Amino acid sequence: xVIEQAAALVDVVVDVQTKALDEPFTYSTGGxxxxxxxxxxxxxxxxxxxxxxxxxxxxxxxxxxxVKPLDEVCDDASIPPQAVELARWLRRRFACTFxxxxxxxxxxxxxxxxxxxxxxxxxxxxxxxTILERRFGSKSFSSLAAARALRAAGxxxxxxxxxxxxxxxxxxxxxxxxxxxxxxxARAPQAPSLAVLVDATAVKGSAQRRLxxxxxxxxxxxPLLEARRRSxxxxxxxxxxxxxxxxxxxxxSERPERIVDLETGAPLVPTPDQRMAVDALxxxxxxxxxxxxxxxxxGSGKTL
Numbered sequence: 001x002v003i004e005q006a007a008a009l010v011d012v013v014v015d016v017q018t019k020a021l022d023e024p025f026t027y028s029t030g031g032x033x034x035x036x037x038x039x040x041x042x043x044x045x046x047x048x049x050x051x052x053x054x055x056x057x058x059x060x061x062x063x064x065x066x067v068k069p070l071d072e073v074c075d076d077a078s079i080p081p082q083a084v085e086l087a088r089w090l091r092r093r094f095a096c097t098f099x100x101x102x103x104x105x106x107x108x109x110x111x112x113x114x115x116x117x118x119x120x121x122x123x124x125x126x127x128x129x130t131i132l133e134r135r136f137g138s139k140s141f142s143s144l145a146a147a148r149a150l151r152a153a154g155x156x157x158x159x160x161x162x163x164x165x166x167x168x169x170x171x172x173x174x175x176x177x178x179x180x181x182x183x184x185x186a187r188a189p190q191a192p193s194l195a196v197l198v199d200a201t202a203v204k205g206s207a208q209r210r211l212x213x214x215x216x217x218x219x220x221x222x223p224l225l226e227a228r229r230r231s232x233x234x235x236x237x238x239x240x241x242x243x244x245x246x247x248x249x250x251x252x253s254e255r256p257e258r259i260v261d262l263e264t265g266a267p268l269v270p271t272p273d274q275r276m277a278v279d280a281l282x283x284x285x286x287x288x289x290x291x292x293x294x295x296x297x298x299g300s301g302k303t304l
Contacts, residue, residue: 009067010035011056012043013098021045022097024055030069038079042072042159049159053102055084072160077107095295115140116166116175128162129169131155140178193224193249195238202246207237212246224249274301 011024027043029035039054049071079087079102087101094101117140118133128150132141135149143163150157157165170177197215210231215222222230228238241247270278277294284290294302 008032008034009058009060010039010041010054010070011058012041012052012070013055013102014043014045014050014052015099015103016045016050017099019097022099024098025052026058026067028067028069032070032073035073036078037081038084040074040078041070042074043070044068053079053084053106055088055098055102070160071158072163079106095293113142113179114163114166115142115178116146116170117141117178118174119176120174126169126174128155128157128165129174194221194251195224195227196221196248196250197246198248199245202244203241204244204246205240207231207233208241208244208246211237211241215247271301 008029009026010029011026013024014021025043025045027041034057035041035054037054037056040051041054042049042051051074083105084102087098087105090096090101090104091098118129118136118138131150131153132146135141135153136145141149143159143166146166147157147159147162150162166175167177169175195211195215197212197220200212200216203209203212211227211233214227214231218227218230224238227233228235233241238247238249242249281290281292284292296302
């Protein structure tokens with residue numbers, strides 16, 4: 001559905017991981033009124049509804065005729081306006097997308113989730129309440145589960161509208177509403193793994209052989225990530241090598257102290273593009289302290 005261009009407009013950066021959608025889209029706030037910068041919203045995009053952040057409140061839309069309305073204003077914690085400006089700077093400074101920069105500054109705290117339970121089934125004269133009571137009975141349900149149940153029954157409504165209706169039913173005493181605080185589980189810090197050569201004859205396949213050879217060249221052990229990098233081995237290859245008995249994984253603190261004689265290898269010869277970058281960096285550092293960003297796809301020669 002589209003509506004005529006309204007005075008209350010917002011520019012929204014959608015939370016979709018693609019550079020093709022990096023610029024903000026303009027939406028009407030509809031019945032939500034004025035929204036501050038940093039508000040988390042859900043908006044229609046193509047044939048789906050996605051999350052995004054308000055980054056500006058333009059006076060006029062870029063399009064000359066119609067804009068789409070917001071689907072929902074989320075209960076998630078907003079991004080402070082100062083953090084939105086920081087995200088703009090991050091985007092310019094580090095050549096990332098606006099969405100990546102906003103994700104970096106967005107609050108990481110657990111968000112509240114409303115759940116509803118029917119308490120007065122005799123008052124279900126409302127078609128939405130009737131459908132939901134038949135579907136869930138005395139079980140608790142979320143607004144998202146309610147939207148799925150209504151859609152299955154042929155009642156299609158925006159999620160924001162459904163949430164508002166559920167809260168009205170709660171105020172009327174038909175539903176009991178509880179708020180559950182969800183917390184993101186934090187992973188316990190793990191010590192870096194050390195890959196240790198055990199039996200080179202137990203390897204199975206060329207990928208495991210490259211991994212074992214990298215360990216042998218390093219004196220028998222390496223941090224696992226470094227061993228994988230040198231041998232171009234995946235995590236699955238490393239796990240298979242452990243199962244085969246070719247290598248073992250230990251806590252990196254178990255690595256013995258030892259002195260390694262570093263051999264001087266062949267001199268590195270930069271490509272023309274690398275030489276251009278090196279010369280530019282040398283010239284910049286000659287003028288004083290500087291900061292530079294090397295931008296390029298994997299394999300383009302950023303590492304010499």
